Amino acid sequence: MFTIEHEFDATVITLIDEGAAPLSEDVTINAFASCITVEQVDPHTDTVMRITLSPGQMRDLAAALDLPEGSYQIAPPPATNPAK
Incomplete structure (x- = not known):
């Protein structure tokens, strides 16, 4: 379940x-x-554990969930030329 x-x-x-x-x-x-933060209470110490991800790291994590084992780099989209 999530909210x-x-x-x-x-x-x-x-x-x-x-x-x-x-x-x-x-x-x-x-x-x-x-940024994106992920938090969870550690029940042993009763403290909040937090990690912080950049938007790029979050994008990579989301992509990695659907990929097989390996090393990857997501290429930026190609530059577009504005209409004249």
């Missing part, structure tokens, strides 16, 4: 673990214009 909320400066996605115990803590993804 999506649009706030003033970010889109917040919360992933909620469902199923048989033991369940993991909720994962919160905050998508800002400049």
